[in-house]
Structure formats: structure tokens, C-alpha cells
Amino acid sequence: MPCISRANNPEKENSKELEHILKNIYQTFSQSINVLLLGTGESGKTTICKQMKILHINGFTDEEKSSRIPFIKQNVHESVFSMVSASSKINPPVEIKDSKAKQSAAYILQIGPDGPPEWTNEYIDHVKILWADPDIQTVFQRSNEYQLIDSTQQVICLFLQVFDGGIQAILFLIAASDFDQTLREDERVNRLKEAFHVYEEIFWSRFVRGAGFLIFLNKQDLLRKKIESGRKIENYFPDYINYKQTNGTNQSDEYEVVKGFLKHKIMEISQRDPDAVSRHIMKDVVVKPVVVTRNVYVHYTTATDTDNVKLVFNDVRDLIIEMNVQTFSPI
Numbered sequence: 001m002p003c004i005s006r007a008n009n010p011e012k013e014n015s016k017e018l019e020h021i022l023k024n025i026y027q028t029f030s031q032s033i034n035v036l037l038l039g040t041g042e043s044g045k046t047t048i049c050k051q052m053k054i055l056h057i058n059g060f061t062d063e064e065k066s067s068r069i070p071f072i073k074q075n076v077h078e079s080v081f082s083m084v085s086a087s088s089k090i091n092p093p094v095e096i097k098d099s100k101a102k103q104s105a106a107y108i109l110q111i112g113p114d115g116p117p118e119w120t121n122e123y124i125d126h127v128k129i130l131w132a133d134p135d136i137q138t139v140f141q142r143s144n145e146y147q148l149i150d151s152t153q154q155v156i157c158l159f160l161q162v163f164d165g166g167i168q169a170i171l172f173l174i175a176a177s178d179f180d181q182t183l184r185e186d187e188r189v190n191r192l193k194e195a196f197h198v199y200e201e202i203f204w205s206r207f208v209r210g211a212g213f214l215i216f217l218n219k220q221d222l223l224r225k226k227i228e229s230g231r232k233i234e235n236y237f238p239d240y241i242n243y244k245q246t247n248g249t250n251q252s253d254e255y256e257v258v259k260g261f262l263k264h265k266i267m268e269i270s271q272r273d274p275d276a277v278s279r280h281i282m283k284d285v286v287v288k289p290v291v292v293t294r295n296v297y298v299h300y301t302t303a304t305d306t307d308n309v310k311l312v313f314n315d316v317r318d319l320i321i322e323m324n325v326q327t328f329s330p331i
């Protein structure tokens with residue numbers, strides 16, 4: 001039987017070995033792909049991670065569920081406390097007219113922001129009365145005028161350096177419904193504008209030049225509700241008017257036009273090369289602009305809806321593998 005050795009046929013052996021190595025690399029990368037999940041404060045990062053756990057790691061154990069109870073209680077109290085406090089501070093203020101609700105409001109205020117030491121029936125009854133009260137519902141509807149749940153707006157740019165080179169795809173979350181809200185840290189800054197700004201910084205960061213981007217325009221359920229209740233995005237993004245006149249004339253549904261506009265903003269940022277500005281400074285030198293070809297995909301998501309996340313992830317999984325094949329293809 002003929003035996004092909006390296007000495008016999010080195011070229012063929014080398015090419016086989018190479019093929020084997022490349023196949024391994026390809027398999028490793030298509031099985032394990034590093035995806036970095038980023039987004040500004042409260043855009044839905046934790047919710048997306050939880051949904052992935054529900055969809056792919058058989059949900060949560062009873063112990064894990066129990067461990068969340070104190071956080072849920074804390075969130076409930078913070079929300080009720082914030083609404084009652086805000087009712088007299090927003091302009092114009094909302095007067096709680098019902099006498100029972102007034103008593104409940106005083107009860108909650110007297111407990112303070114940290115919540116009761118124990119969740120007694122009395123406490124729960126007061127929360128129920130307040131949530132059912134139409135004036136508190138009005139305060140809830142105006143939640144863009146104050147901060148409803150306490151959390152920290154965080155930019156994760158610092159972490160990018162840690163992941164230098166090891167990231168194939170970045171999943172960037174933006175809360176699309178934030179268009180009429182301001183940052184907790186700085187009430188002069190529009191939340192959605194800040195999210196676009198952070199996206200721009202990360203997209204053009206030299207640390208992730210090789211990564212493809214998947215942008216989740218999240219909280220679509222809230223965006224739809226806001227638009228359908230008559231909130232005007234042009235009050236915060238005046239360029240919407242121009243976009244609507246040129247792109248939205250065939251759409252009867254305002255929400256669909258708004259979706260298109262937000263995607264358009266993302267694509268605009270992703271095509272604008274900030275380095276081009278500095279190139280113009282060199283007057284007499286002709287510098288050819290660098291054409292950056294990168295994968296950018298926009299998805300509309302509702303992270304709290306497991307079925308929606310499941311659908312989106314089926315699409316996204318294929319896209320991520322495809323992007324990766326383009327970057328690391330052995331062929």
C-alpha cells in the first residue's frame with residue numbers, strides 16, 4: 001500500500017495540514033463567537049441577557065427566582081414613591097383629589113425612599129389604592145418629566161480596550177422610546193440623543209474596527225404607545241419633519257415612519273467618517289478617503305417579550321455567523 005509521507009509529497013501534506021488548521025479555526029469561531037453587549041443605561045441589556053437564559057439555558061431555578069424578590073419589591077416602592085413625590089413637583093403639578101389616595105400618598109411619603117422594613121398588608125393596600133388612582137396614573141403618564149426608576153446611566157466605552165481584537169460582533173441596545181426623556185444624571189440631555197452619541201463613539205472606536213454591529217432599537221412596545229398617544233418626536237428631533245416629507249409620504253402609520261427615521265439616524269452615523277473632518281485640514285494635500293465597509297444591521301425589539309426576542313435571535317444568530325465567516329473565512 002502506498003504511504004504518502006511528508007518527504008514523499010511535502011506540498012500535498014502541507015496543504016492538508018493547512019486545511020485541517022483552517023477547518024479548526026472556522027469551527028471554533030462558528031461555534032464560539034464573542035459578542036459584546038453594549039448600551040446606555042436602562043436600554044434593556046439585563047433583560048436581553050435574561051431572555052437568552054430563558055431561551056437557551058432552561059430558565060431560572062426557584063432559588064434564582066426567590067433571590068429577585070427583594071429587588072422587585074425595592075423597584076415597586078421606588079416607583080410609587082417617585083410618582084407620589086413627583087405629583088407636586090412637576091409643572092403643572094397633579095393634585096391627588098381622592099381622599100383615600102391622599103392618605104395613601106402621605107403614608108408612602110412618610111416611609112421615605114428606602115421602602116418599608118416589612119411588606120405588611122397595610123402597606124400593600126396603600127400601594128394598590130395609589131396605582132388605581134386616576135391622578136397617580138396621570139403622573140405615571142408624565143414620567144418623561146421626572147425620573148421614575150433609579151438606575152445609573154453608564155457608558156461602557158472603557159471596557160472596549162479590554163476586548164481589543166477579540167470581539168466579532170457588537171450588539172448595541174438603544175431604548176427607542178427614550179426620545180422624550182432626559183438623563184438621570186443630567187436633565188438637560190436627551191436620552192436618545194445621548195444613546196446615538198455613545199453609539200457613534202463606539203462605532204468609530206479604533207478598538208472595534210473589525211467588529212460587525214447589530215443595533216437593537218429596543219422598547220418598541222413603549223415607542224408605539226407613545227407615538228399612538230400623540231407624542232411628537234419632532235419636538236426633540238426636528239430633522240424628523242424633513243425625513244417624513246421625503247421618506248414617509250406613503251406610510252399611513254406614523255409609528256412606522258418613526259421606526260424608519262430611527263434606523264435612518266443609525267445608518268447616517270455609521271456612514272459618517274469622523275476622520276474625514278481632520279483630513280480636510282491639510283489644505284494642499286489630496287488624501288483619498290478611506291472607505292470603511294462594515295456590517296451594520298438594525299433590528300426592532302421588545303426585550304421584555306420572550307417570543308419577540310426568540311424571533312430576533314434566530315435572525316441574529318445567522319447574521320453573526322455570516323459576519324464571522326466574512327472576517328475569518330478560510331477560503
Ligand SMILES: Nc1nc2c(ncn2[C@@H]2O[C@H](COP(=O)(O)OP(=O)(O)OP(=O)(O)O)[C@@H](O)[C@H]2O)c(=O)[nH]1
Nearest residue numbers: 041042043044045046047151218219220302303304
Ligand atoms: N416595556 C418595555 N420595557 C423594557 C424593555 N426592555 C427593557 N425594559 C425595562 O426597562 C428597564 C431597564 O431594563 P434593563 O434590562 O434593566 O436595562 P439595562 O440596560 O440592563 O439597565 P442598566 O443596567 O441600569 O444600565 C427594566 O424595567 C426592564 O423591564 C422593552 O422592550 N419594553
Ligand SMILES: [Mg+2]
Nearest residue numbers: 042045046047
Ligand atoms: Mg443592567
